[in-house]
Amino acid sequence: MKERWINPSSDAEQKQEENFQTWISAANISFETPEAETGYKERIQLIKNAVQLKKAPSRIPVSPSTGHFPIQYAGINWHEAMYDYEKLAHAWEKYHDDFAPDFYHSPRTVVPGKTLDILDFKLYRWVGNDLREDQEYQFVEGEYMKAEEYQDLIDDPTGFFLKVYFPRIFGELRPLEKMPIMPSVHEIPLVPPAVIPFGTKEVKSAFQKLAEAGDEANDWHAMMVRVSGSIMGKGFPAFSAGFSKAPFDVIGDSLRGTQGVLTDMFRHPDELKEACERITPFMIKLGVAACKATGHIMPFMPLHKGADGFMSDEQFRTFYWPTLRKVIIGLIDEGIVPQLFAEGGYNQRLEVISDIPKGKTVWWFDTVDMARAKETVGKVSCIAGNVPLSLLCTGTPSDVTSYCKELIETAGKDGGFIFSTGAGMQGAKPANVRAMINAAKEYGSSAL
Amino acid sequence: MTDRLIDAISNMKDTEALDITNVLLESGINPMKILDASGKAMEIVGSRFESGEYFLSELMMAGVILKQISHMVKPLLKGEVSAKRKGGKVLIGTVKGDIHDIGKDIVVFLLDVNGFEVRDLGIDVPPEKFVEQIRDFQPRVVGLSGLLTLAYDAMKNTVQAIEHAGLRDSVKIMIGGGQMTTQVKEYVGADAFGNDGMEGVTLTKNWIGGQ
Numbered sequence: 001m002k003e004r005w006i007n008p009s010s011d012a013e014q015k016q017e018e019n020f021q022t023w024i025s026a027a028n029i030s031f032e033t034p035e036a037e038t039g040y041k042e043r044i045q046l047i048k049n050a051v052q053l054k055k056a057p058s059r060i061p062v063s064p065s066t067g068h069f070p071i072q073y074a075g076i077n078w079h080e081a082m083y084d085y086e087k088l089a090h091a092w093e094k095y096h097d098d099f100a101p102d103f104y105h106s107p108r109t110v111v112p113g114k115t116l117d118i119l120d121f122k123l124y125r126w127v128g129n130d131l132r133e134d135q136e137y138q139f140v141e142g143e144y145m146k147a148e149e150y151q152d153l154i155d156d157p158t159g160f161f162l163k164v165y166f167p168r169i170f171g172e173l174r175p176l177e178k179m180p181i182m183p184s185v186h187e188i189p190l191v192p193p194a195v196i197p198f199g200t201k202e203v204k205s206a207f208q209k210l211a212e213a214g215d216e217a218n219d220w221h222a223m224m225v226r227v228s229g230s231i232m233g234k235g236f237p238a239f240s241a242g243f244s245k246a247p248f249d250v251i252g253d254s255l256r257g258t259q260g261v262l263t264d265m266f267r268h269p270d271e272l273k274e275a276c277e278r279i280t281p282f283m284i285k286l287g288v289a290a291c292k293a294t295g296h297i298m299p300f301m302p303l304h305k306g307a308d309g310f311m312s313d314e315q316f317r318t319f320y321w322p323t324l325r326k327v328i329i330g331l332i333d334e335g336i337v338p339q340l341f342a343e344g345g346y347n348q349r350l351e352v353i354s355d356i357p358k359g360k361t362v363w364w365f366d367t368v369d370m371a372r373a374k375e376t377v378g379k380v381s382c383i384a385g386n387v388p389l390s391l392l393c394t395g396t397p398s399d400v401t402s403y404c405k406e407l408i409e410t411a412g413k414d415g416g417f418i419f420s421t422g423a424g425m426q427g428a429k430p431a432n433v434r435a436m437i438n439a440a441k442e443y444g445s446s447a448l
Numbered sequence: 449m450t451d452r453l454i455d456a457i458s459n460m461k462d463t464e465a466l467d468i469t470n471v472l473l474e475s476g477i478n479p480m481k482i483l484d485a486s487g488k489a490m491e492i493v494g495s496r497f498e499s500g501e502y503f504l505s506e507l508m509m510a511g512v513i514l515k516q517i518s519h520m521v522k523p524l525l526k527g528e529v530s531a532k533r534k535g536g537k538v539l540i541g542t543v544k545g546d547i548h549d550i551g552k553d554i555v556v557f558l559l560d561v562n563g564f565e566v567r568d569l570g571i572d573v574p575p576e577k578f579v580e581q582i583r584d585f586q587p588r589v590v591g592l593s594g595l596l597t598l599a600y601d602a603m604k605n606t607v608q609a610i611e612h613a614g615l616r617d618s619v620k621i622m623i624g625g626g627q628m629t630t631q632v633k634e635y636v637g638a639d640a641f642g643n644d645g646m647e648g649v650t651l652t653k654n655w656i657g658g659q
Contacts, residue, residue, distance in 0.1 A: 125547060136596065138547050258550055262505040263512050266460050309644060311505045344626055390627055393597050394635035423627075427597030 005280070005326035008333055008357045015335025016360065019297045020048050023237070027295065032233050039235030043102045047237075047298075049415060051337055051382045052359040056415030060408060060444030062437060063239050064387065065341075066105035067424020068136055069433065070095035077133035082113035082126060085223035096231050099437050103239035104231045109424075111137075112220035118213040120171025123254065136426060144168055145255035147264060150271035153255070154278050156181070165255070172209040175202035240300040240339050242290020244331070246324040247279035248272075252305045261305065265315055276323040284330030291336050298339045298362065299331070308345035313352070321352055332360045339364060339384075343423065350376040366422035370411040383411060384418035387436055392421065392428035397435035404439035412447045419444055449475075450485040457489035458496075460506060462513045469517050479521045486514050490561040497646050504554075507645060511557050534563055536656040539581055539619075540591035541569030543602035551625055552593035554645035562649050575602075575609035582615050588656045590619045591648060592638070599625065600632055607637040620655045624648050 024044045031037040042058075049057035071081045074091035081088050092107045113128045121129075123144070126137035144165065145153065153160045159181055167174040178197040185194040197203050232238060245253075251272065252261030264272045287299035305311070306320035331338045341364045346353070350373055353363065358380040365373055365385035373383050391403055404419075411417045419440040425433065449472055456465035472482055493510045496502040538559050542552050549571050559566045567585050569577060582590065590610070592603045603623050610616050621638045628641040642648045 131547075132545075134598075135545050135547075136598070138596070141548070141550055259508045259512070262508045265505055266509050267462065309504055311503050315503070315505060388627075388629070389597050390600075390629045390632045393600050394632050399631075427600065 005329040008329055012332050019335040022295045023297050029232050036235035040237055044237050050418055053416050056448045060412050060419050061102050062419045062440040063103040064421040065424045068426040069428055078127040079133045081110050085220050089223050089227040092227055104236040105239050108224055112216055114216045115213045118209055123169045143257045143260050147268055150275055154274050157278050173206050175206040240298045241294040241296030242299040244283045244287035244299050244301045246303050247276040248320045249304045250279050251275055265319055280323045280326050283327045287331050288334045298337045300339050302341045308348045353377050354380055374411050382416050384420045386422040389423050392425055392432045397431050400432045400435040401439045404436055405443050408443045408447050453485045454489045457513050458492040460509050465513050469520055479524045482521050486517055537565045537587040538589045539567050539585055539587035541573035542571040542593045543599050544574045545598045545602050546594045546596050547571045548595040555648040558645045558649045575606040578606050579609050579613045589652050590621045592623045594625045603636040622651050
C-alpha cells in the first residue's frame with residue numbers, strides 16, 4: 001500500500017487559507033454589537049498571524065487554558081457542573097465576563113454525568129460514580145486490552161472497539177459482544193445471521209441505553225451550543241474545536257495502560273507499531289470531522305506518554321513520533337492546524353518535533369524551557385504556553401506578573417506565540433488568574 | 449550465573465532473565481540468592497535512571513520482570529522471606545481527592561526493592577488517616593503523592609494535620625508528582641519534593657539511610 005502522510009500535499013497551504021477564511025467569516029454567529037464582530041475577527045487574525053509565521057500579529061493573543069477553573073470560580077460543585085447544564089453554562093459565562101481572555105475555551109470537557117451513568121462508563125470515576133462533589137472526574141488506569149489482543153485490534157480496529165472494547169468500558173453495552181463482523185455481511189445467506197443478534201433482548205437493551213444516553217447528550221449539547229453562541233457573540237472566538245490524539249496515546253492511555261504500553265516497547269514492539277499505524281487514519285478523520293462540522297481550524301490534541309521521562313529519545317523516535325507526525329501531516333493536508341498540547345516536560349523532544357512543515361501547527365507547552373522552544377520548534381511552528389499551574393495555585397499575583405512578563409519577552413518576540421497556561425487551570429487562585437491575564441494583555445501589546 | 453541474571457534484568461532481557469531463573473532453580477540454588485541478584489539488578493536500573501540513561505519505560509519493564517521472578521521464587525522460600533528490612537519505615541499514600549496511583553506505586557516498588565519497609569495507604573487518603581497511621585506504624589518518612597492541582601491543598605491540609613497532632617518533628621515529609629516544585633513544597637510545608645520515583649528513593653536514603 002502507498003505510504004501516506006509523509007510529506008504535506010501541494011494544496012495544503014491553500015486549504016489552510018480557505019479554512020481561516022471560513023472561520024473568520026463567522027457565518028453562524030449573531031454578534032451582540034458591531035464592535036463584538038470586529039473584535040471577533042481581529043482575534044482570529046491574531047491567531048492566523050501567530051500560526052502562519054509570515055508576519056507578527058498586532059499583539060500577542062491571550063488564551064489561558066480554562067480547564068475547570070470556572071466551576072470553582074462560580075462556586076458550584078462537581079455534581080452541579082456535570083448534572084445541571086444551566087449551572088455549567090452560567091459558570092463559563094461568568095468566567096468569560098469577568099476575565100475576558102481573547103478566546104473562549106468550551107465547557108465541553110465537562111461531560112454530562114447522566115450519559116455516563118446510563119451507559120455505566122468504567123473508564124473514569126466522577127461525582128455520580130464513587131467520587132465526592134469536590135472531586136473532578138478522574139481516569140481509571142487499567143489494562144483494557146490484553147497484549148494478546150493486538151492482532152485483533154490491527155485486523156479490525158472498528159470491530160475491536162465495538163465488540164470487545166465497548167463491552168469492557170461501558171457496563172450496559174456488554175451485549176455488543178454479540179454484534180456481527182461487518183465485512184461478513186454481503187450475500188443473501190449472510191443476512192439472517194447478521195441481524196439475529198439485533199432481535200435479542202440483550203442487544204435491544206444495549207441500543208435502548210444508547211438512545212437514552214444520546215438523548216441526554218443532546219440536551220447537554222443544546223446547552224453547549226447556547227453558551228458558545230452567547231460567548232462568541234460577545235466577540236470571543238472558540239480557541240479549539242474537536243479533539244484528536246497521538247496514536248501511541250490512544251493505545252497507551254485507553255487500551256493497554258501506562259505499564260502495558262511502556263513495556264510493550266520491549267515485549268511487543270512490532271504489534272505496538274502496527275497498531276499505532278492502524279489507529280492513525282482514525283485520528284486524522286476525528287480531527288477533520290470536528291473542524292468541518294464547526295467551521296473551525298484547530299483541533300485540540302493532548303499528548304501524554306511521549307513526555308520527557310516516559311521513554312528514551314530513541315523510543316520516542318521509534319514508537320511515538322512517526323504516527324503522531326502522520327496525524328499532523330494528515331490534518332495539515334486538510335488545511336487544519338493541529339494544536340499539540342504537550343503535557344509535562346518536552347525538553348528532550350524539541351529537535352525531533354521540529355521536523356514538520358512551517359506555519360501549520362501550534363505546539364503548546366507545559367514545563368518546557370520556552371527560550372529553547374523558541375529557538376528550535378519555534379522556527380517552524382507557533383508555540384504556546386506555559387504559565388505553570390503550580391505558580392497559579394500556590395504563588396502570589398506579583399510572582400505571576402513577573403513570570404508572565406519574562407515569558408512574553410522570551411517566547412513572544414517576533415510573534416509566533418500564543419500566551420497560555422501550561423495546563424487547564426483548575427485550582428488556580430482567582431487573583432492570580434486576574435494578574436496573569438492583565439499582565440499578558442499589558443506586556444503582550446507592547447512586545448511586538 | 450547470578451551475574452548473568454543481573455545482566456539480563458538490568459538490560460531488559462525479560463525472556464532470558466526468566467530462563468536463567470528457571471535454570472538456577474533447577475540447579476537447587478538457594479532462592480534467596482536469586483532475590484539478592486534481582487535487588488542488585490534493580491540498583492543498576494535505578495542508577496541508570498538517575499543518570500538519564502533509563503526512563504520510566506525501563507523502570508516499569510524491570511518491575512514486571514522482578515514480579516515474575518519473585519512469583520517463581522517465593523513459593524520455594526520457607527519463611528526466609530521476611531528477612532529483616534534494614535532501611536527504615538516509610539508511610540505513603542495519594543492525598544485526599546486524588547485517585548491516581550501510578551506514580552505512588554512506582555515509588556512504593558522502588559522503596560521496597562531498596563530495602564525499606566513501606567506501608568501503602570492507597571488513594572484518596574484523608575489527613576486524619578495519615579495521622580492515625582503515623583501513630584500506628586511509626587514511620588520515619590511520610591510520602592504524599594498527587595497528580596492533580598487539588599492535591600496541593602490536600603497535601604497542605606495533611607501536613608497541618610500531622611503538625612496539629614504533634615507528630616511533625618517525628619517524620620520527614622516528601623511530596624511527589626509531576627507538578628511538584630520548590631514553590632509547592634513551601635506552600636505545602638513539606639521537607640522535600642520529587643518529580644519521579646527515584647527521587648523519592650534518593651530523598652528517603654538521604655534522610656534515613658539505605659540497605
